[in-house]
């Protein structure tokens with residue numbers, strides 16, 4: 001393997017380039033990014049007074065093999081000293097809220113929470129859990145998350161808790177999203193143990209373990225629930241880009257949009273805004289629709305399937321208020337679609353990460369997330385909506401939900417167009433069929449990134465590692 005081109009400079013592309021650069025089998029890595037900045041949705045505003053605001057992800061979970069894998073990478077690129085951990089004992093880990101019937105309700109957590117009737121639910125969660133063990137296994141090879149949870153745990157949990165959860169992870173509609181692709185452990189638990197509860201107690205064939213380095217071991221010893229970085233999540237792609245530049249093997253090209261891919265006798269000819277590049281192998285970390293636009297007409301079956309993966313738009317509104325305005329301490333609150341379609345949830349950023357507050361006086365930083373699967377219906381076309389109207393909806397939500405009687409002292413509206421892929425029913429079959437097509441045609445192409453195997457930062461980084469290992473064997 002001489003030259004590998006990585007398409008897309010989001011966290012998926014950067015992580016892929018990192019794993020490639022570690023392999024002695026690769027002579028050169030060329031990363032092509034269309035914008036002037038690396039990181040994709042990982043994007044932080046650092047204000048001159050030191051305050052940090054996130055316009056994409058704000059916290060990463062250290063749990064599981066993929067969480068360990070990300071911490072190993074963070075340690076290896078030297079970002080360890082910038083880590084901001086949030087332990088399980090912290091209020092931001094223990095307290096999550098739902099906004100239902102115009103009131104905040106703490107979501108039940110732990111055994112005590114499960115044993116009690118906690119509003120807005122009409123009976124203790126333990127009822128649903130106990131009955132779940134006896135529910136028969138589903139017969140379909142995929143099912144919507146809402147249908148799966150209604151069947152196994154009851155309609156009330158599906159309508160309120162799961163509806164909100166899917167808005168708080170996928171900005172999506174649980175009636176359309178696939179349980180198999182969005183929550184593989186739940187699907188696997190039913191398949192292997194006939195029950196979610198038994199699957200969790202007995203295990204259901206988890207992913208391969210990743211050996212933890214010192215940082216991941218520390219996260220386990222200190223029971224971290226999530227982590228961020230001192231100067232915001234944007235430091236992760238910046239750190240990776242710096243590491244790649246110093247590796248001497250990687251050539252990072254920004255403002256180099258990939259226009260067309262052509263198969264050649266030895267691999268690919270890649271036509272970019274700046275010229276043509278040759279590569280022996282291409283790893284695409286582009287959103288699937290962007291890859292579809294660049295594929296040659298001869299690979300139409302592949303581009304057609306890539307085009308069928310849809311995305312939703314999220315308006316991310318960062319707000320800063322003077323003083324401590326929160327009536328409760330926690331991670332934030334989610335709003336089920338029956339309560340308010342347009343406003344998905346509010347993150348109380350100051351609670352998990354007070355280090356990102358301005359050092360000048362007491363402030364509260366919040367992020368209101370809006371739209372998702374309901375964007376068009378509530379706000380109209382993302383191309384026509386004004387920032388002012390989105391800001392007005394966000395500040396009104398904070399006023400109504402949290403009682404902030406005065407306007408924010410600072411705000412920023414980021415309209416994140418087509419930012420989260422939606423794994424609808426049958427997503428697994430489409431992805432499998434795309435990969436089978438690539439294998440059968442012997443195409444020098446690998447598919448990584450959030451369009452295929454999970455949307456979290458951990459999943460995306462891991463998809464880069466898996467693709468490189470499939471191509472070259474285990475990374476050193």
Ligand SMILES: Cc1cc2nc3c(=O)[nH]c(=O)nc-3n(C[C@H](O)[C@H](O)[C@H](O)COP(=O)(O)OP(=O)(O)OC[C@H]3O[C@@H](n4cnc5c(N)ncnc54)[C@H](O)[C@@H]3O)c2cc1C
Nearest residue numbers: 008010011012034040041056057258419449450455456457
């Ligand atoms: C608002 C929001 C909040 C989130 N919160 C969390 C969270 O709390 N925790 C978590 O784990 N995850 C979170 N996520 C998910 C996570 O951030 C994303 O799934 C992940 O960053 C996707 O990375 P990626 O590299 O696959 O894609 P992208 O970030 O989309 O990267 C793709 C890159 O390709 C480039 N590109 C596009 N077309 C071309 C072309 N033709 N040529 C060259 N380059 C091109 C783009 O400019 C981009 O840089 C959140 C996402 C959003 C939007």
Ligand SMILES: C=Cc1c2[nH]c(c1C)Cc1[nH]c(c(CCC(=O)O)c1C)Cc1[nH]c(c(C)c1CCC(=O)O)Cc1[nH]c(c(C)c1C=C)C2
Nearest residue numbers: 096097167168169170171332333334344345346347369456
């Ligand atoms: C209100 C909208 C959103 C909030 N965060 C996201 C959206 C769309 C995006 C998002 N959040 C998480 C992930 C990664 C998933 C993972 O597997 O790690 C993504 C893409 C993390 C997350 N956020 C919430 C949950 C339950 C999770 C899963 C992991 C975990 O348990 O920590 C809940 C949640 N998200 C938002 C709020 C306000 C909220 C709950 C109060 C914002």
